[in-house]
Amino acid sequence: MIGYDSIRPILMRLDAETAHEQTLRMLSTVSRSRVLSALEHRILETKVPNLPVNVFGKRFRNPVGLAAGFDKNAVAYKSLSGIGFGFVELGTVTPEPQPGNPRKRLFRVSDDLAIINRLGFNSSGLKVFRRNLQTIQSTLESAVIGINIGKNTATPNDLAIRDYLLCLEEIYEYADYIAINVSSPNSPHLRELQSAANLDQLLDAIMRKGDDLAAATGQIVPIALKVSPDLDENSIVSIADIAQQKNISAIIATNTTVSRPDACTHPVYKESGGLSGKPLRDRSTQVIRNFAEASDHNIPIIGVGGIFSAEDAWNKLQAGASLIQIYSSLIYRGPSVVREIVVGISERANKFDDKDFGSALKLAWENHQAA
Ligand SMILES: Cc1cc2nc3c(=O)[nH]c(=O)nc-3n(C[C@H](O)[C@H](O)[C@H](O)COP(=O)(O)O)c2cc1C
Numbered sequence: 001m002i003g004y005d006s007i008r009p010i011l012m013r014l015d016a017e018t019a020h021e022q023t024l025r026m027l028s029t030v031s032r033s034r035v036l037s038a039l040e041h042r043i044l045e046t047k048v049p050n051l052p053v054n055v056f057g058k059r060f061r062n063p064v065g066l067a068a069g070f071d072k073n074a075v076a077y078k079s080l081s082g083i084g085f086g087f088v089e090l091g092t093v094t095p096e097p098q099p100g101n102p103r104k105r106l107f108r109v110s111d112d113l114a115i116i117n118r119l120g121f122n123s124s125g126l127k128v129f130r131r132n133l134q135t136i137q138s139t140l141e142s143a144v145i146g147i148n149i150g151k152n153t154a155t156p157n158d159l160a161i162r163d164y165l166l167c168l169e170e171i172y173e174y175a176d177y178i179a180i181n182v183s184s185p186n187s188p189h190l191r192e193l194q195s196a197a198n199l200d201q202l203l204d205a206i207m208r209k210g211d212d213l214a215a216a217t218g219q220i221v222p223i224a225l226k227v228s229p230d231l232d233e234n235s236i237v238s239i240a241d242i243a244q245q246k247n248i249s250a251i252i253a254t255n256t257t258v259s260r261p262d263a264c265t266h267p268v269y270k271e272s273g274g275l276s277g278k279p280l281r282d283r284s285t286q287v288i289r290n291f292a293e294a295s296d297h298n299i300p301i302i303g304v305g306g307i308f309s310a311e312d313a314w315n316k317l318q319a320g321a322s323l324i325q326i327y328s329s330l331i332y333r334g335p336s337v338v339r340e341i342v343v344g345i346s347e348r349a350n351k352f353d354d355k356d357f358g359s360a361l362k363l364a365w366e367n368h369q370a371a
Pocket residue numbers: 067068069070072091092106115117119121148181184226254255256276277278280304305306307325326327328329
């Protein structure tokens with residue numbers, strides 16, 4: 001089996017977006033091939049152990065997911081499930097196809113294990129996304145499918161609801177959960193949808209549509225809200241309140257940040273865009289903690305931002321997350337990071353000491369033990 005260690009130096013020599021495109025092309029080809037069912041049991045490196053967790057009524061074979069933006073057009077789900085993720089969040093998909101921002105728009109700061117992107121929702125659009133979803137045959141043993149939805153750049157914020165509802169309608173039947181993205185920094189004004197008045201209206205419309213779709217399909221699909229790490233504490237309290245009022249199933253914390261590390265000497269930090277990876281880690285953990293406290297641990301949290309190790313993941317779980325996601329560490333460490341994190345969480349959980357944890361994790365853990 002080819003190890004990522006041998007491919008990594010080649011990919012790192014390529015421009016970051018070219019490397020991503022080639023990786024995705026390979027994963028997409030493997031997804032469409034018959035070799036995969038064999039591969040799925042062998043996994044790219046070593047098999048990821050089962051560590052089942054139940055969150056918002058869904059069973060996850062392990063709590064480590066792939067964050068949105070890696071597979072924006074749902075072309076490689078099978079391979080990504082084969083890598084051993086407990087869940088894979090596809091998208092962000094926008095209603096109409098759009099190219100995103102001009103290249104070059106994706107940068108690595110390898111020394112800091114960081115990435116800056118200003119892709120700006122490059123998307124093949126709903127039609128292609130839906131066609132790709134139709135080819136997926138997931139089973140109870142595969143990764144849970146999350147679908148992350150957004151709005152087109154050309155759609156002004158006062159018409160944004162229409163875009164989200166269009167997406168919801170088209171992908172509802174294929175999703176195990178849906179993530180509402182109002183937090184990407186690269187789509188102009190998108191993050192203004194996180195203001196109390198805008199969010200109240202948006203979530204109201206989305207949850208109503210969700211109810212209609214549930215009635216029509218006989219299938220209740222949990223709806224999660226993905227938030228920015230650049231929110232202040234008051235905004236976090238107000239978003240947590242609104243999310244609870246609207247019965248949102250989970251908060252995904254966090255997206256990339258527009259801030260830069262205090263001591264950042266690398267010239268790439270001058271590029272505009274969202275920063276992810278190691279420099280985001282502690283801020284995202286703080287936002288998770290703030291959301292857990294603001295919601296009295298009543299909303300499950302998916303923790304994401306700068307997770308490179310089991311220790312990083314465990315800190316997110318302790319801060320109040322029930323599940324975690326990675327993106328940047330997959331780029332820098334390769335697929336074996338999934339197994340490493342799952343094994344490390346499992347080892348730590350065996351020493352589980354009740355009093356140190358938030359109720360969200362306790363709940364996840366009790367469910368895990370009962371599963
Ligand atoms: C290249 C790139 C593209 C991304 N695209 C999206 C996206 O389309 N939608 C979204 O919600 N988040 C997107 N993200 C944010 C990630 O899902 C994640 O929230 C963020 O990178 C923090 O996790 P990490 O530090 O493990 O990378 C993207 C991140 C990167 C690096």
